[in-house]
Amino acid sequence: MSESQNIEWKRSWHDDYLKWVCGFANAVGGTIYIGKDDDGVLTHLENHKALMEALPNKIRENLGIICDVNLHDEAGKKYIEIKVNPYSVPVSLRGRYYYRSGSSKMEMTGNTLNEFLLKKAGKTWDDVIEEGASLNDIDDNSIKTFVKDALKSGRMSNDIGELSTVELLEKIRLLDHGKLKRAAIILFGKDPNRFYPNIKVKIGRFGVNDADLRFQEVEEGNIMELLKTVPNQLNYKFFTKPIDFEGLLRIEKDEYPVAAIREMLLNALVHRSYMGSMIQLRVYDTKLTIWNEGLLPEGMELESLKRHHISRPRNPLIADVCFKAGYIDSWGRGTLKIYEACKEAGLPEPEITSLDGGILVTVFKKTIQSPTDQVDDQAGTMKSIEELQKEFGLLTDRITLGQEKNIAFLRGNYGVFTEEMRTKYGRSSDEIRTKFGEKTIYAVFLILLNNSITANEIGKVLGVTQRTIEKYIGILKSDFIIERIGADKGGHWKIIEQK
Structure with missing residues (x-):
């Protein structure tokens, strides 16, 4: 047996190991063995009596939690077992928060800590009320676009066209006691960047490598706007042959499948971390990539994106509105559509990798064009x-x-x-x-x-x-x-x- 998500071995005790206890409590729980080496071999713990008295108090006083601390004896060799249960509330050590990921311990800071605290409180980032926003910050044209698309998709009742903006926002759960949630600003805001940084998509045209930047553009706005302006910009300046983004079933033989590009953009907009960096879309001679900040949900691997997987959106309110508008489905099929579209077009298999705290999706041309x-x-x-x-x-x-x-x-x-x-x-x-x-x-x-x-x-x-x-x-x-x-x-x- 080796160290894993819920097992840690230590030869002796140091108070710094309280960080490991904190990490287990904030994750899925785990067990720390004191008196075993890195291979799990017993080394014997000389001061086991003193530790049996001190450890429960140290954990309670520094972390505010209670753990089972047990003494074991195997062939005359003593070791201590500390069983840490997972906690539904955040646990901190001297004002710092730690998390067990895989077989390592990490300190959570910045946006990672923010998302963790929201999760422990039973909320997501997009579900939080934006105190500084009002209905004056909502763009009427974006609301009209949503209503038109939702009626076309058939995923909402036909009477939504008769609702006022307030009534509509309440119906799709973006308004709480007259106050806008963050998702409302991201989806329909007149100027989302006034509230949050980097609600933008940066598009660059590159040559032989990443150092060969030929020109770039930046599109900003709410999701309803970006779904129009980004494809328009790609057609206007970045693609050799303009393509019809309305015809989702149409396959472009000499560029990229429309369905793949649209799904790449939608996935990035729906699943990105909105307190992180802007979405980056790179057009090369032989490939196209899109990157958004935010890793996969806990327990999901990159390989699972190639098969049926459960939909677990980072921003469920944003995802739900995009579903109702007919932009996405709710079955975790977005990445499958990218793979399928490229296969139908005779293109190489796309690549989905983790890079710099985010997800990078790459699609390739069939032949060299440039x-x-x-x-x-x-x-x-x-x-x-x-x-x-x-x-x-x-x-x-x-x-x-x-x-x-x-x-x-x-x-x-x-x-x-x-x-x-x-x-x-x-x-x-x-x-x-x-x-x-x-x-x-x-x-x-x-x-x-x-x-x-x-x-x-x-x-x-x-x-x-x-x-x-x-x-x-x-x-x-x-x-x-x-x-x-x-x-x-x-x-x-x-x-x-x-x-």
Whole structure:
């Protein structure tokens, strides 16, 4: 037998071990054996008589609880057994709270302590009254969105459309004697960040690794708003091909399943710790991840998310409202939908891991989509021109089919589109095309993709001579659109920003 959730072995007694007693009392109880080594082998306890008299008093005086303290004798070797029962009220040691998790003892502080104390009081974070809030802090449009979706889902009676805001909030248990609960602010608040930090979703577009951040956006607001603005932002700036988030059964063959992305966002919003960091959504060339603070409920393992499991939401009031609106079900199937959607789309199996006090969900693309994968990461140089030509199809497939697709391709993969070019560089792609010709703007795009590309390489991609490309480059340089940094060999191009 080894040390576990409810067993601890100690060779001798030190008053510091009162922390272990406190941890067992706050968890599921346990037993501490004094007089055994780390392998559970008896070592004999010389001062067992003094400890039998002192330990019950030490535990009662320092922790305010009573434990069974028993003396045992095996083959002439004495050891003491301290049986600690679990307590429904929080137990502290000199104002500090400890908890037994696995085979280790941890001190609870900050948000962890807050959630623990609420749990012992029979409440959850979202069920607490927000004293500083009033009905003026509730957004009417968000209420209307909920009513519309709840009626559509059929999970609430048809008369909810006739209820006043007060009556509706009382019906869904978000109002207690005229006072709003925290869940009401998170779900329907005009400005949730006025009450709690980080009610936001940060979205970043990354390249080859986490150090390669190309651009980012932050969306904030209540859940009803975030369920609209986050997908809109993904479509507008982060995805190469916009997808329809209303069509939950539709599978996108070349990006990600809609159902998987929506479930990832909903799980993060419903199950996150709202006193922790903001939700972080990262879009890479070949994968998409979402992270929310807050670990799984006690006793639930990551592997259980791949099979049927019991729904145990961290924020049950928030989860219940989302259920009534038809956004989620109440059977713990959210993660299963992510796995199933990716399997149906022929994508690799998603990954769900614990990271930095939270849960990270990762879905992968089926094939590499981005030309940045044509770059040798270690050498920092482009692969063969043939590979680049194959990716671009001499640019006819992606760029010459019109400005709209051109912008969508570049903004999805590189964070570049016409408005940004105009703001940052003082030129839009339309203006450059009109003034200098179609292939000149292609040259600018290629420089944006790889600023170390040579005139010869650009010429091969565009199907023109190196001399022609040098002519284009000369025009672009003279009009202060690009400049050369460093020598012809070993240097690189730079797009000149607007002064």
